[in-house]
Amino acid sequence: MFCYQCQETARNRGCEFGGVCGKSEELADLQDLLIYTLKGISEIVIKGRLDIKQLEDVNHEVVRSLFMTITNANFDDEPIIAKIKQMISMRDDLRKKALAEELHDAAVFEIRTTSDMVYKASYVGMIPRDNEDARSIKQLIIFGIKGLAAYKYHALNLEKEMEEIYSFIYEALAATLDTGLSVEELFLLAMKTGEMGVKAMALLDEANTARYGDPEITQVSTGVRNNPAILISGHDLTDLEELLEQTRGTGVDVYTHSEMLPGHYYPAFKKYDNLAGNYGNAWWKQEEEFVSFNGPVLFTTNCIVPPVSEEVRSRIFTTGVTGYPGCVHIGTDPEGRKDFSKIIRLAKTLKAPEEIETGKIVGGFAHAQVFALADKVAAAVKSGAIKKFFVMAGCDGRMESRMYYTQFAKKLPKDTVILTAGCAKYRYNKLDLGSIGGIPRVLDAGQCNDSYSLVMIALKLKEVFELNDINELPIVYNISWYEQKAVLVLLALLYLGVRNIHLGPTLPAFLSPNVTKVLADNFGIAGIGTVDEDIRMFMASE
Ligand code: FSO
Numbered sequence: 001m002f003c004y005q006c007q008e009t010a011r012n013r014g015c016e017f018g019g020v021c022g023k024s025e026e027l028a029d030l031q032d033l034l035i036y037t038l039k040g041i042s043e044i045v046i047k048g049r050l051d052i053k054q055l056e057d058v059n060h061e062v063v064r065s066l067f068m069t070i071t072n073a074n075f076d077d078e079p080i081i082a083k084i085k086q087m088i089s090m091r092d093d094l095r096k097k098a099l100a101e102e103l104h105d106a107a108v109f110e111i112r113t114t115s116d117m118v119y120k121a122s123y124v125g126m127i128p129r130d131n132e133d134a135r136s137i138k139q140l141i142i143f144g145i146k147g148l149a150a151y152k153y154h155a156l157n158l159e160k161e162m163e164e165i166y167s168f169i170y171e172a173l174a175a176t177l178d179t180g181l182s183v184e185e186l187f188l189l190a191m192k193t194g195e196m197g198v199k200a201m202a203l204l205d206e207a208n209t210a211r212y213g214d215p216e217i218t219q220v221s222t223g224v225r226n227n228p229a230i231l232i233s234g235h236d237l238t239d240l241e242e243l244l245e246q247t248r249g250t251g252v253d254v255y256t257h258s259e260m261l262p263g264h265y266y267p268a269f270k271k272y273d274n275l276a277g278n279y280g281n282a283w284w285k286q287e288e289e290f291v292s293f294n295g296p297v298l299f300t301t302n303c304i305v306p307p308v309s310e311e312v313r314s315r316i317f318t319t320g321v322t323g324y325p326g327c328v329h330i331g332t333d334p335e336g337r338k339d340f341s342k343i344i345r346l347a348k349t350l351k352a353p354e355e356i357e358t359g360k361i362v363g364g365f366a367h368a369q370v371f372a373l374a375d376k377v378a379a380a381v382k383s384g385a386i387k388k389f390f391v392m393a394g395c396d397g398r399m400e401s402r403m404y405y406t407q408f409a410k411k412l413p414k415d416t417v418i419l420t421a422g423c424a425k426y427r428y429n430k431l432d433l434g435s436i437g438g439i440p441r442v443l444d445a446g447q448c449n450d451s452y453s454l455v456m457i458a459l460k461l462k463e464v465f466e467l468n469d470i471n472e473l474p475i476v477y478n479i480s481w482y483e484q485k486a487v488l489v490l491l492a493l494l495y496l497g498v499r500n501i502h503l504g505p506t507l508p509a510f511l512s513p514n515v516t517k518v519l520a521d522n523f524g525i526a527g528i529g530t531v532d533e534d535i536r537m538f539m540a541s542e
């Protein structure tokens, strides 16, 4: 195995003997083989000029497959093996239709047994004939596409389609097989990945708000009640809706964990009086928080941390693209419904959650809510009450170095406002940072995909202040990343012309020195320094 797709990769170089995340060598190889098969499918679609509209099932399964390989989504070999078999069979059917010639091994290789598969999987991960820079940009594109697939998947669950996204995925994955492309051509594809990221986030935003309403200012309880309860984690709002429908009136409460917190901000979920609050913090604290929660946990997407305790494992359920060996997976019936009754039955036999904190988190500052406050915000900027906005979106993670973000938030001057989205917020969303003229100093737009809202807010401010360039705004970007959705969000921001983004706690290991230099020279991308130096530098910037 060799995997360097996330921020916690070993020695900031690459995981080679099992992942820091807990992924086994065999699973890492199998995930590589799944991606390799998707590249083969993509080449057939592109060279055979197949009509994307006729490929609905393939489109959907390609998106699901990509999402399954995102960091911390699926730790189970079995569903990955089943998915490889399914995709090889789809690929072979497509090849018969396409009649394309001179295909890459990825489009034609054959597998007879599972041990064949494991053997093949062990050597398809690297791109041996590419130079370091081409390989680096290709990985940037592939990781961005994994993030793109994640957002497309959620939109798909809300029946939103966009063929352009599938076409791009095929184009880009096929291009990663081409060793003749120049670094410049690959950069253009990376930018196009960002463009598609903007479209996918907009599509998902439209899907979420059409079905659940526009997020609004909401206070979410962090305490507990006395009823048995289910904890729901991940990002999929359709799963939250289904779980709330099925638990309604059963005496079982539902709490959100980590990235599901923003579910509370949507008006549609406020009618469920058993949606009791948010329990705990970001994904990486789940081990101890699941112990004290006492009840079952449902994962709808990443991030799963391999459970150490057998008892906790017996309470974990997965659905969608997630999986963990030994945990019950809830599938979808032919009508597209999920039956969560097993989880509800288990919840009723278990104790209510133990209180680990009390209080409230305030959030719901997605674009519509902030637009409603636009006059107030603009007046605060004009009067000098707000000097600067800090976009601190992205992910949280286990590394000690992420204390930087808590310290940074604490030390920011009182005339600044943090705009956040994603699980990065847990580093500072429970600090009492106060407000400026009634505007809280931490404005949480929602999940990582709601970074789209932060861009919408920036564009609105640009319009209000009649500026020509988004970079003239008093907004600076100090973003923390962990997995591949954050890679997509970064590419989306670059595509939109945002400059001087600081990325931490470390720069991606998959960026070669030359690619890092190009990103620094052309986009002003930089890492982070010390809290004091960085605050000084950001406050001094125009
Ligand atoms: Fe976090 Fe995990 Fe949203 Fe990620 S829970 S790290 S970028 O999956 O998706 O922010």
Ligand code: SF4
Pocket (backbone or CB within 6 Å): 003, 004, 005, 006, 007, 008, 009, 010, 014, 015, 018, 019, 020, 021, 022, 023, 028, 071, 072
């Ligand atoms: Fe390592 Fe991250 Fe890959 Fe896991 S996802 S194997 S931690 S680089």
